[in-house]
């Protein structure tokens with residue numbers, strides 16, 4: 001964590017400001033320490049990551065298990081996931097990432113919050129090609145995945161002051177009206193039953209007139225593909241939730257009090273065999289779209 005993050009942080013339990021004690025620092029970065037509020041809610045900074053004690057999802061994205069399986073060889077995890085992704089989808093995802101770059105180049109934001117950074121596909125590409133003065137704040141439920149993101153990015157960009165926060169994006173430890181942009185590359189789309197909360201909270205932390213740029217993948221309404229996805233969620237015990245068709249997505253944004261949005265389809269195709277994700281569904285139409293919603 002870098003000290004400039006502190007003014008943006010609030011306690012996720014009581015929303016009061018946080019104070020900082022530093023136990024260990026290196027090159028201006030706080031590696032070990034504590035953030036705490038006046039109600040004495042305390043959270044550790046470990047390996048440079050502020051840990052708000054969020055717990056990984058049970059049904060997907062179990063990063064700590066996967067890292068264990070690969071003996072903490074995070075580069076191998078990345079390679080493995082890349083090699084299993086259908087080739088067409090890989091190309092299409094690059095087009096989506098280009099849209100994020102264009103957006104940031106146009107908007108020139110100062111502080112940008114990345115919701116659900118995961119293994120950091122988006123952030124890596126952005127660091128390569130966007131304004132070096134942008135301050136990125138990476139978030140994820142998984143402390144583990146952020147810890148490795150930090151190491152990966154440190155190796156490549158040793159001088160960048162990137163902040164990492166392990167937290168639940170439906171209850172961000174971030175001040176109201178403070179972010180110049182919030183971005184999410186299939187992060188909000190992965191929040192399952194917390195999606196509405198994620199949209200609401202992204203809006204809360206944005207400054208007025210600032211945008212949430214969010215990429216989504218969807219299938220045709222009332223199609224077999226929609227049924228297949230919904231059934232899978234039911235199997236995981238997640239009911240009454242859908243964010244996989246355009247009308248569903250619009251409704252979810254309305255529910256999240258963020259009705260003003262534009263959806264741009266960036267790519268479409270027919271799903272190939274895909275062992276990694278529920279969408280695209282093999283043999284069924286899908287679209288990759290980017291949603292811009294301005295506060």
Ligand SMILES: C[S@@+](CC[C@H](N)C(=O)[O-])C[C@H]1O[C@@H](n2cnc3c(N)ncnc32)[C@H](O)[C@@H]1O
Pocket residue numbers: 056057061115116117118119120121122123139140141142145167168169170184185186187190191192194
């Ligand atoms: C597909 S990954 C996102 C990809 C990522 N944005 C990238 O650029 O590589 C989905 C991520 O969402 C995270 N996630 C799911 N629910 C979340 C929540 N409520 N708060 C924060 N992160 C969440 C998961 O831990 C997982 O890392």
Ligand SMILES: [Zn+2]
Pocket residue numbers: 011012013014015016037038039040041
């Ligand atoms: Zn507190």
